[in-house]
Amino acid sequence: MSIILEDHQPPSLTRLGPTWYHEIPFLPHGWETTNDHGSGSLKHAALKSLVRDQSALKHELFEHVPWSLAKYIWDALGRCNKQTMHMWKIMTIAYPKQFPELSRHYCLSAGSPKKPLGDYMNILNNDDFCWRAILTIATAYCSAADLTAIAKIRNLVALDVYNQPYTSKSTLDPMSVDHDGLPLQDGFVRGWIESNELQHLRVLRLYNQHEVTTSALRSLRELPELQLVLAYECEKITKHIRKSGRPANGVGINVEGWSACRLDWLWDSEKKAKSLNHIMPLLHAYESSIQPAKNGETKASSLSTNLPILEFKLPTIDHSKKEMLAIRSNYSSMSIVMFTRDPVRQRMEGERKQKRERERKSSDAPEGSRRPPKRAVMKDRGIDISKTLNEFF
Numbered sequence: 037m038s039i040i041l042e043d044h045q046p047p048s049l050t051r052l053g054p055t056w057y058h059e060i061p062f063l064p065h066g067w068e069t070t071n072d073h074g075s076g077s078l079k080h081a082a083l084k085s086l087v088r089d090q091s092a093l094k095h096e097l098f099e100h101v102p103w104s105l106a107k108y109i110w111d112a113l114g115r116c117n118k119q120t121m122h123m124w125k126i127m128t129i130a131y132p133k134q135f136p137e138l139s140r141h142y143c144l145s146a147g148s149p150k151k152p153l154g155d156y157m158n159i160l161n162n163d164d165f166c167w168r169a170i171l172t173i174a175t176a177y178c179s180a181a182d183l184t185a186i187a188k189i190r191n192l193v194a195l196d197v198y199n200q201p202y203t204s205k206s207t208l209d210p211m212s213v214d215h216d217g218l219p220l221q222d223g224f225v226r227g228w229i230e231s232n233e234l235q236h237l238r239v240l241r242l243y244n245q246h247e248v249t250t251s252a253l254r255s256l257r258e259l260p261e262l263q264l265v266l267a268y269e270c271e272k273i274t275k276h277i278r279k280s281g282r283p284a285n286g287v288g289i290n291v292e293g294w295s296a297c298r299l300d301w302l303w304d305s306e307k308k309a310k311s312l313n314h315i316m317p318l319l320h321a322y323e324s325s326i327q328p329a330k331n332g333e334t335k336a337s338s339l340s341t342n343l344p345i346l347e348f349k350l351p352t353i354d355h356s357k358k359e360m361l362a363i364r365s366n367y368s369s370m371s372i373v374m375f376t377r378d379p380v381r382q383r384m385e386g387e388r389k390q391k392r393e394r395e396r397k398s399s400d401a402p403e404g405s406r407r408p409p410k411r412a413v414m415k416d417r418g419i420d421i422s423k424t425l426n427e428f429f
């Protein structure tokens with residue numbers, strides 16, 4: 037796993053584009069100029085010349101480079117802490133079979149994001165689905181255009197939407213960003229659905245999004261892959277669940293076609309421990325959602341689980357202390373609602389969707405493939421009754 041924490045960039049480096057908002061593409065000055073045996077080899081000199089400015093590299097340059105040499109380059113960048121997201125993406129595209137065995141997950145965390153946030157969406161997106169994307173974003177920084185741009189990440193599989201901005205512990209914070217963000221609203225969620233792009237989103241978690249209502253859940257049912265929606269202290273959703281009352285079975289209630297369960301309803305320790313997976317780090321929650329269930333009801337992922345994962349956090353969210361997370365969850369258990377798919381209802385909807393698809397395909401079939409309609413033909417009934425009547429009269 038590669039984790040690169042926030043790098044405060046000199047303003048001049050932003051001209052290289054959003055890829056370099058938080059990382060520096062240049063090698064450290066004088067890195068490995070000499071070794072124990074004197075000057076470096078010609079191979080090492082060629083390596084330094086190649087990666088001295090990573091912003092100039094593209095995956096097409098590695099088309100005829102053998103994997104053994106590419107691995108040598110990646111390992112060398114690890115020694116100088118320059119395994120950047122840009123190089124990770126190049127390796128992932130150029131070596132789709134070998135490189136994921138070396139680095140399956142890359143995470144870039146940024147405290148105060150640069151503007152516009154839409155640039156980050158473009159960094160994560162990949163129309164060829166060479167990797168799966170995971171995004172954590174704070175609405176404290178978001179405009180309407182930024183929230184709408186989330187739908188452009190076609191390979192997005194998990195999304196955290198927070199409210200609080202990042203609070204840096206450092207006294208030297210060169211960023212001065214307005215935190216007059218726009219909260220997430222039902223209209224933005226409907227916009228995601230109408231874009232017809234987030235077809236692989238599997239986990240959505242909303243934290244302190246007080247404008248979102250249960251009406252958004254009705255729209256979210258249209259996302260075929262979505263298996264979990266977590267509402268953490270979302271005021272209007274919490275009130276709606278409180279009015280509905282605790283279910284008699286203690287399992288869940290039906291809300292807009294979802295099975296809704298509040299954390300404090302789970303008295304069974306095993307069920308509660310399993311539900312805590314939903315509020316662990318987003319990567320952990322996503323990987324839990326693609327694990328096959330014992331009853332076989334878990335919907336298979338539409339993207340290959342062998343694809344590597346690129347994660348972006350804006351801002352950095354600390355989930356490192358699991359015991360503190362559990363304590364906070366118990367404290368807020370009445371405000372944590374988990375919405376999951378009803379397996380039976382989901383299967384029935386899938387069958388209806390397949391039936392509609394078959395009917396649509398049959399109606400769209402080319403004219404030449406259709407059978408000509410049969411013409412009505414009167415059956416031969418033997419004796420003509422008109423002759424019999426003429427003889428009688």
